[in-house]
Amino acid sequence: MSKKRVAIVGTGQTHHKSHRPDVNGQELINEAVQRGLEDADLTIDDIDAVVIGNMDHFEGINYTDCWSVDGSGAFMKPIMKLTTGGTTGSTLGIGGYHMVASGLFEKVLVIGWEKNSESDTTGAITTAFDAVWDRLVFAGAISGLAVEAQAYMAKYGATDRDGARVSVRDRKHACNNPYTQLRKEVTLDEVLASPMLADPIHLLDVCPRTDGACAVIMANEDVAEKICSNPDWILATANRHTYTYLGDVNWGELDSMAGAAKDLFNKAGIKEPRNEIDVIELYQPYSFAGIIWIEDLGIVGRGKGAEYIWSGATDMGGELPINPSGGVIACNPIGATGLIRCAEAALQVMGKAEQRQVPDVNIALSSGFGGCMWTDLILHGKKKPDF
Amino acid sequence: MENIAIIGIGMTAIEADKKGDTFADMAWEAVNKALDDAGMTIDDLDNVVTTSNDFWDGRTISCMAVSDAGGASNKNVSCVEGDGAFGAFYGMTRILSGSYGTTLVIAHSKGSESVSSLITNAAFDPIYDRALGMDMITASAMQANAYMHGTGATPEHLAMVSVKNHGNARLNPLAQLPMDITVDDVLNSEMIADPLHKLDCSPVSDGCCAVIIANESKAEKYRGKPVWVKGAAFCSDAYFLGDRDLSYARSLEAAAKKAYSMAGIIDPKKDIDVAELYDAFTYQEMMWAEALGLCQDTGAGAMLEKGLFDIKGEMPVNPSGGLLSGHPVIAAGLIRIAEAVNQLRNDAGSYQVEGAEKAIAHGVNGLCGQSHCVWILSREK
Amino acid sequence: MKEDFAGVEPAIYKSGISVPYHWWAGETASRFFTAIRDEQKFVGVKCLKCGKVYLPPRKTCPTCFRENEEWVELSTEGEVVSFTVARRQFAAMPKKAPVIYGLIKLGGADTAMLHMLGEVEPSSVRIGMRVCAKFSENRSGSIMDIEYFKPV
Numbered sequence: 001m002s003k004k005r006v007a008i009v010g011t012g013q014t015h016h017k018s019h020r021p022d023v024n025g026q027e028l029i030n031e032a033v034q035r036g037l038e039d040a041d042l043t044i045d046d047i048d049a050v051v052i053g054n055m056d057h058f059e060g061i062n063y064t065d066c067w068s069v070d071g072s073g074a075f076m077k078p079i080m081k082l083t084t085g086g087t088t089g090s091t092l093g094i095g096g097y098h099m100v101a102s103g104l105f106e107k108v109l110v111i112g113w114e115k116n117s118e119s120d121t122t123g124a125i126t127t128a129f130d131a132v133w134d135r136l137v138f139a140g141a142i143s144g145l146a147v148e149a150q151a152y153m154a155k156y157g158a159t160d161r162d163g164a165r166v167s168v169r170d171r172k173h174a175c176n177n178p179y180t181q182l183r184k185e186v187t188l189d190e191v192l193a194s195p196m197l198a199d200p201i202h203l204l205d206v207c208p209r210t211d212g213a214c215a216v217i218m219a220n221e222d223v224a225e226k227i228c229s230n231p232d233w234i235l236a237t238a239n240r241h242t243y244t245y246l247g248d249v250n251w252g253e254l255d256s257m258a259g260a261a262k263d264l265f266n267k268a269g270i271k272e273p274r275n276e277i278d279v280i281e282l283y284q285p286y287s288f289a290g291i292i293w294i295e296d297l298g299i300v301g302r303g304k305g306a307e308y309i310w311s312g313a314t315d316m317g318g319e320l321p322i323n324p325s326g327g328v329i330a331c332n333p334i335g336a337t338g339l340i341r342c343a344e345a346a347l348q349v350m351g352k353a354e355q356r357q358v359p360d361v362n363i364a365l366s367s368g369f370g371g372c373m374w375t376d377l378i379l380h381g382k383k384k385p386d387f
Numbered sequence: 388m389e390n391i392a393i394i395g396i397g398m399t400a401i402e403a404d405k406k407g408d409t410f411a412d413m414a415w416e417a418v419n420k421a422l423d424d425a426g427m428t429i430d431d432l433d434n435v436v437t438t439s440n441d442f443w444d445g446r447t448i449s450c451m452a453v454s455d456a457g458g459a460s461n462k463n464v465s466c467v468e469g470d471g472a473f474g475a476f477y478g479m480t481r482i483l484s485g486s487y488g489t490t491l492v493i494a495h496s497k498g499s500e501s502v503s504s505l506i507t508n509a510a511f512d513p514i515y516d517r518a519l520g521m522d523m524i525t526a527s528a529m530q531a532n533a534y535m536h537g538t539g540a541t542p543e544h545l546a547m548v549s550v551k552n553h554g555n556a557r558l559n560p561l562a563q564l565p566m567d568i569t570v571d572d573v574l575n576s577e578m579i580a581d582p583l584h585k586l587d588c589s590p591v592s593d594g595c596c597a598v599i600i601a602n603e604s605k606a607e608k609y610r611g612k613p614v615w616v617k618g619a620a621f622c623s624d625a626y627f628l629g630d631r632d633l634s635y636a637r638s639l640e641a642a643a644k645k646a647y648s649m650a651g652i653i654d655p656k657k658d659i660d661v662a663e664l665y666d667a668f669t670y671q672e673m674m675w676a677e678a679l680g681l682c683q684d685t686g687a688g689a690m691l692e693k694g695l696f697d698i699k700g701e702m703p704v705n706p707s708g709g710l711l712s713g714h715p716v717i718a719a720g721l722i723r724i725a726e727a728v729n730q731l732r733n734d735a736g737s738y739q740v741e742g743a744e745k746a747i748a749h750g751v752n753g754l755c756g757q758s759h760c761v762w763i764l765s766r767e768k
Numbered sequence: 769m770k771e772d773f774a775g776v777e778p779a780i781y782k783s784g785i786s787v788p789y790h791w792w793a794g795e796t797a798s799r800f801f802t803a804i805r806d807e808q809k810f811v812g813v814k815c816l817k818c819g820k821v822y823l824p825p826r827k828t829c830p831t832c833f834r835e836n837e838e839w840v841e842l843s844t845e846g847e848v849v850s851f852t853v854a855r856r857q858f859a860a861m862p863k864k865a866p867v868i869y870g871l872i873k874l875g876g877a878d879t880a881m882l883h884m885l886g887e888v889e890p891s892s893v894r895i896g897m898r899v900c901a902k903f904s905e906n907r908s909g910s911i912m913d914i915e916y917f918k919p920v
Contacts, residue, residue: 003389003485024514024794027827034833044833055448056441056468060789062509065469066753069626070830076641078621079758080477081468083441085448091465095477101484104388115792123787128448131783237486241464244455259461371448387485406778445783508860513791515824516882518911520861521854525869528852536850536895581853581890625830629823629871629880633850
């Protein structure tokens, strides 16, 4: 047993919806798992370990890894739960990677899921923040994001119109994705006319609430190519959960993204992300992030984000398509979302993305976002990496 | 498996109510102790895995509370939600994967800050079971009954575990409940849920533990004496209590088999010198010891009667006093690992098991020991 | 630094998390509860591969990992697999202590279900005892539609 290279050999997702009254959480998980196994042409007996996660307070169930066993297929197998808030899905992808790369497990099933319809989302999110300092004044996820957008706008003169252009892009891309929740285009005017939630964020600038699950099967190099002729190799992973208190955050720049990207590109030997990366599945919970965070990734320079978006470079057919799946604005089952980004990036590399396929993908990037402005990154590639 | 070692450990005292400490304060204390122990600085740690539980902390994204105290703000970091032994396992895979040379693992909880019955009741399925109002104690009591019915273990046997562990705790300066008690004291203590008396149950505590894991080359670089990981495995049984045979810890048996195989252990009774097991309740120490193959065929009861689980016995179990003497959930399994390290380094002071060379450390997730994580540690590489 | 804290009483803030939940039971559980509510009957599901009958019912068989296809009517009578008597008033308990909790395996099922026992002295409960369900007068489609199981 020694360290191994790791590839994604199968993915599965539910058709994500605002409510899934026909299934309970275990059954929702099972749907995604069965689809993942089918995609990889494996049975549950082939799986050596399970890694699963969600955000507890959304379903009000404690020890969900133990509870999930009927649905996740973990009966008499090793199962472990990872959870880090919004970044849970990507944290799970990274977790599955290490479990396989360690050489201890040949094939690992990674599951992210959430039934947001079962609770008061904002009420649950508010408990993330420090009870003494931040919780009483912090009103859920949106206010922090609005603060970020305002800080950026003040520095670079961007407006909510620039944010809206990102919404238009992602909602258009979503129409190609049969799994995503919102599959109707929106226009710039519609976005700007939609109710203002927290200046400058309009209703159509943010993600919906979703019930959904995603399963990703990872395998080591000894078996990956036997299972799948075109696996998606994990080239590198990196993350930064930089801040704990909202008052410490450097608003207007996503420090965690910049830090994680530097680490990731260093590990993978990426020198010019804009040229070397072919597609990005960005965990972008609201439109403005699509302008700011590509600067933190080093795709474009500071203050140049809006210009890049308006040029069409990140649309399908552009130089660097972002969110061909429609991204988070079209669908957000929180515990699954980061893993869906990972699965969608894998589909791009494997050439299985159907209507939303970007041509000639060699390298893809998927990200996770959550917590106190945290970032997780995974780099995917067609070519097996050198060690 | 490549050579992996634990090179630093740090624990806070286990107390009923750490009024002056936040989660971050506890983590700060444990992490600094671990760094001192290993002779490292925070910069020597390549990545961090925290372990916590959103329900116990009353905080979604509970990992956020201890991130800074773990020095994680500019590092790769992750969080396992479950017992610390599982957190350490994940922390180990992040080294075996070749990504990092050292991992800091932290596990904490403050039971004093919440109502434990409601928190463990939340582990019950909301559709079929939760409304009944059971919790970890009533569920465990049900298992205790099944175990006693299935094996003939008696209330006196259970009481012996309590006497031993509370007695051992008198030798452990970090333990919450050192006590000099008798079997009768246990049997006369309040009946909480048949057959568990108050002294059959662990308390709900506050505490934090930090452990530093390293690959071979890093292990030899620092001052902390390395203790080597020879095997580690985990496994989960079915979820619904009615799907399981509660008297038999089949998932622990499976995890133990795998861990022993990795460690090349054929007869644990001969090869294991000391075991730190997850004794949330007295009967559990017995059940787990049996499933781990540490007992003669006559079972744990007979071992207890003969004093074989005592510190000076043939198979010392929980010389630290175990969870019965102090139970900060989540940290619990990581503390078992840290105590096993103490034993193998000959650092356990008055509760040292003579000549300990190989140890078991064990952690549990879920109701009635649904999921177990077993570690085999060794003084020699 | 410790001297800075001399004379400072650690502050304690009280709060509760207020997150209301409503859980989707799913079609499988809904059918189970409907049968109890409307017909005072227990229905389980059978896996056609391993033949195991599950109560409470679930959509997939945990060992064979395939959908459970057949519904089976079960007896309202069964055997106590294990039990406990909760003597202390734990916060989660809806009823006043002592409460007898039991795992009951109904006739026809391969798994046991959790519930309470009633009309019996705690000291008289035995593993292996035969019990039958007493349904509540007012039933709404939840596990509390069964009031308790009582000795046969």
